[in-house]
Amino acid sequence: MKATLDRVAAWIDERTGLYSAARGFFEERIPASSGWHQVFGSVALFLVLTQAFTGILLAFNYAPTPGEAYNSLRYILTEVTGGRLIRGLHHWGASMLMVVVVLHMVQVFLWGAYKKPRESTWIVGVVLLLLTLTYGLTGYLLPWDNRAYWGTVVATNIAAQLPLVGPLMARLLGGEGAVGVVTFARFYGLHVLLLPPATMLLIGLHVFLVRKHGVAPMLGDENVPKKPFFPGQVFKDTAAIFFAFAILFLLAVAVRVPLEQLADPGDTSYIPRPEWYFLFLFQTLKLFNGPLEVVGSAVLPGLAVLTLILVPFIDRGKMVKVTRRTVALAVVVLAAIGWSGLTAAAVKSTPTEALTAQVDYSGPTAWIQLSPEELAGVAYFRQENCVSCHAFGRVSDGPDLSRGSIHRDAAWMIRHFKDPAGMRPGSSMPAAGLSDAQLNSLAAFLLRLNPDNATALADAPEFATQGALVYQSHQCSACHRVNGVGMTVGPALNGLARLQTRSWVIEHFANPQKLSPGTSMPPYRFSAKELDNLISYLFSLPES
Amino acid sequence: MDDEKAVAPEAQKPLRRNLLLGAIFGMGAAITTALGLPALIYLFFSPKSRKQPEWTEAGDITAIAPNAPVEIAFHRKRVDGWKVVSEKTTAWVVKHADNAITAFGPQCTHLGCAYHWTETGNGFLCPCHTSLFSIDGKVISGPAPRPLDRYDTKVETGKLFIGRLRQSAETQA
Numbered sequence: 001m002k003a004t005l006d007r008v009a010a011w012i013d014e015r016t017g018l019y020s021a022a023r024g025f026f027e028e029r030i031p032a033s034s035g036w037h038q039v040f041g042s043v044a045l046f047l048v049l050t051q052a053f054t055g056i057l058l059a060f061n062y063a064p065t066p067g068e069a070y071n072s073l074r075y076i077l078t079e080v081t082g083g084r085l086i087r088g089l090h091h092w093g094a095s096m097l098m099v100v101v102v103l104h105m106v107q108v109f110l111w112g113a114y115k116k117p118r119e120s121t122w123i124v125g126v127v128l129l130l131l132t133l134t135y136g137l138t139g140y141l142l143p144w145d146n147r148a149y150w151g152t153v154v155a156t157n158i159a160a161q162l163p164l165v166g167p168l169m170a171r172l173l174g175g176e177g178a179v180g181v182v183t184f185a186r187f188y189g190l191h192v193l194l195l196p197p198a199t200m201l202l203i204g205l206h207v208f209l210v211r212k213h214g215v216a217p218m219l220g221d222e223n224v225p226k227k228p229f230f231p232g233q234v235f236k237d238t239a240a241i242f243f244a245f246a247i248l249f250l251l252a253v254a255v256r257v258p259l260e261q262l263a264d265p266g267d268t269s270y271i272p273r274p275e276w277y278f279l280f281l282f283q284t285l286k287l288f289n290g291p292l293e294v295v296g297s298a299v300l301p302g303l304a305v306l307t308l309i310l311v312p313f314i315d316r317g318k319m320v321k322v323t324r325r326t327v328a329l330a331v332v333v334l335a336a337i338g339w340s341g342l343t344a345a346a347v348k349s350t351p352t353e354a355l356t357a358q359v360d361y362s363g364p365t366a367w368i369q370l371s372p373e374e375l376a377g378v379a380y381f382r383q384e385n386c387v388s389c390h391a392f393g394r395v396s397d398g399p400d401l402s403r404g405s406i407h408r409d410a411a412w413m414i415r416h417f418k419d420p421a422g423m424r425p426g427s428s429m430p431a432a433g434l435s436d437a438q439l440n441s442l443a444a445f446l447l448r449l450n451p452d453n454a455t456a457l458a459d460a461p462e463f464a465t466q467g468a469l470v471y472q473s474h475q476c477s478a479c480h481r482v483n484g485v486g487m488t489v490g491p492a493l494n495g496l497a498r499l500q501t502r503s504w505v506i507e508h509f510a511n512p513q514k515l516s517p518g519t520s521m522p523p524y525r526f527s528a529k530e531l532d533n534l535i536s537y538l539f540s541l542p543e544s
Numbered sequence: 545m546d547d548e549k550a551v552a553p554e555a556q557k558p559l560r561r562n563l564l565l566g567a568i569f570g571m572g573a574a575i576t577t578a579l580g581l582p583a584l585i586y587l588f589f590s591p592k593s594r595k596q597p598e599w600t601e602a603g604d605i606t607a608i609a610p611n612a613p614v615e616i617a618f619h620r621k622r623v624d625g626w627k628v629v630s631e632k633t634t635a636w637v638v639k640h641a642d643n644a645i646t647a648f649g650p651q652c653t654h655l656g657c658a659y660h661w662t663e664t665g666n667g668f669l670c671p672c673h674t675s676l677f678s679i680d681g682k683v684i685s686g687p688a689p690r691p692l693d694r695y696d697t698k699v700e701t702g703k704l705f706i707g708r709l710r711q712s713a714e715t716q717a
Contacts, residue, residue: 050579053579063626071627075626078592079591080586080591081586081589081592082582082585082586082589085586086583086586089579231565231568232564234568238571238572241575242574249578
């Protein structure tokens with residue numbers, strides 16, 4: 001068997017040279033000092049390939065135009081089997097790649113591995129870092145939700161305000177001041193057509209240069225024989241890749257990447273934030289105002305990139321031990337402190353209040369269509385702990401309430417809730433301790449259940465069910481209409497988020513006359529929690 | 545890894561080498577599986593289907609004469625990936641002598657060309673490869689492999705409602 005395989009291998013190798021090339025690659029001899037500190041390059045390469053793989057898979061189900069983009073991504077997340085995992089891998093893979101690329105650079109920097117004759121390897125690496133950032137910037141727009149849209153509005157405006165090249169950049173990015181279809185097409189084109197081959201070429205060049213100059217030796221390596229790359233170092237690289245991949249996979253499985261609402265250029269309440277690895281730049285910008293703004297947006301970042309490129313020409317000293325490179329170490333520590341400080345400040349300045357009202361559209365959102373009465377029914381369903389006996393999709397202690405065949409009219413159900421055994425002899429269900437209005441709510445919700453929506457409805461977010469409960473108990477529907485249910489004395493409340501800010505609504509509850517003179521709405525005193533839930537609920541309602 | 549430096553690499557113990565090889569291939573296989581399996585599932589499992597409207601109204605059929613097939617056009621909603629599209633489609637409707645209704649799918653079962661009823665041939669004739677079907681959809685001649693496909697139908701107060709299109713093999717089974 002082995003002899004046959006060897007013959008086949010030899011036959012192929014004679015005609016293609018594949019095996020010899022691979023053997024040559026793995027038999028490369030590396031300095032004896034090589035070890036765990038040099039694994040980051042391999043991990044970065046692995047993550048780039050994973051991004052390409054998951055990116056191609058996403059593209060198979062993704063329509064790259066605004067609107068369609070959002071709907072197709074939502075389709076990937078809610079309907080395609082495994083779609084959420086693939087998107088999670090791509091999303092978290094991007095963040096991990098940033099981390100690993102930076103670790104790779106820090107290692108090379110600390111060890112001084114960029115020194116003569118390896119300057120070109122370092123410079124190609126800096127360009128690859130810039131490409132990675134461009135991937136992040138362009139990929140951020142592609143979900144076309146509010147986060148993507150508003151983040152990109154800020155980014156393109158920064159580019160448009162650059163001195164001299166600003167107007168050109170604006171035109172190149174597809175529109176002066178406006179992010180639209182053209183911007184989207186340009187970002188998509190960059191992300192999937194221009195960047196991947198550019199990255200592959202530069203990675204090829206980078207690896208070629210690493211091989212050409214050999215792995216950078218350390219002081220003392222000249223006196224010891226070199227060791228083979230395979231299997232010792234290959235094992236270390238693989239173990240590091242495995243470790244990184246395990247973290248990536250866990251993140252993709254465990255941390256849900258939200259999808260916000262469809263990009264809304266009219267949403268004035270949205271507070272844009274860039275991806276975490278751009279937060280330090282975002283914060284730097286805040287330090288410079290007026291005519292100095294260009295210092296934060298262009299001069300400092302430009303100087304930083306230039307300095308990075310020039311590093312091998314600035315530090316031209318002889319090779320010394322890592323532990324002796326105190327200046328390099330100080331630079332890294334200072335950079336890390338600066339970066340962390342700026343990022344922390346940016347995170348701190350991000351209001352969390354606005355985020356609690358965000359609905360994650362990457363999950364089923366059937367509950368949004370319910371009337372407030374039905375949604376309050378979900379709250380009572382939870383309050384009475386009905387689910388301990390009534391599971392959906394199977395019979396547990398009590399019957400499966402999502403089955404249409406057991407549904408009766410509301411009057412029967414309410415009598416049954418009050419006196420379970422009276423309506424259904426032998427029932428061991430305890431009577432519900434709810435008022436008639438509350439039982440109405442509960443019955444209304446149960447009548448909306450079917451096997452397809454049961455879980456999605458019962459999983460409605462807490463703020464929404466609690467908000468609907470406040471809405472019901474204060475009889476808001478006596479004047480207002482939500483999802484087509486309620487009176488029209490006051491304005492319909494769907495789309496309220498478009499019209500008013502949170503603080504306006506809070507003030508309006510406290511003093512309606514002040515903000516809407518002549519209104520017949522009385523003032524309301526809610527607890528802070530009630531107010532928060534109610535407004536979050538109202539703001540989550542669909543436009544019509 | 546001090547021992548590595550001390551011992552010449554050629555002298556590395558075969559046991560150690562085999563352990564390293566096993567670890568490399570083991571971890572490689574684990575990563576390949578963790579990426580490959582979800583990819584296969586992503587590509588080959590059908591997406592969670594959205595509910596299609598089951599019945600589409602296709603118009604009044606009280607005026608149709610028995611045994612005279614008519615082509616009826618109607619709009620139906622179809623789930624297409626992330627969209628629900630409304631598209632025009634047609635059915636060949638036959639009212640039988642006993643007033644029973646059959647609605648045939650508009651495509652020849654050979655290669656999908658649109659066929660038409662011919663009075664002269666007293667059958668449905670496909671213009672592509674001259675498959676000929678009888679008024680009850682059976683193949684009379686030509687390369688068609690199976691009878692015409694049928695829609696589920698129901699009639700309520702003179703209106704025809706059209707449901708799923710079933711492959712004729714299914715209808716016959």
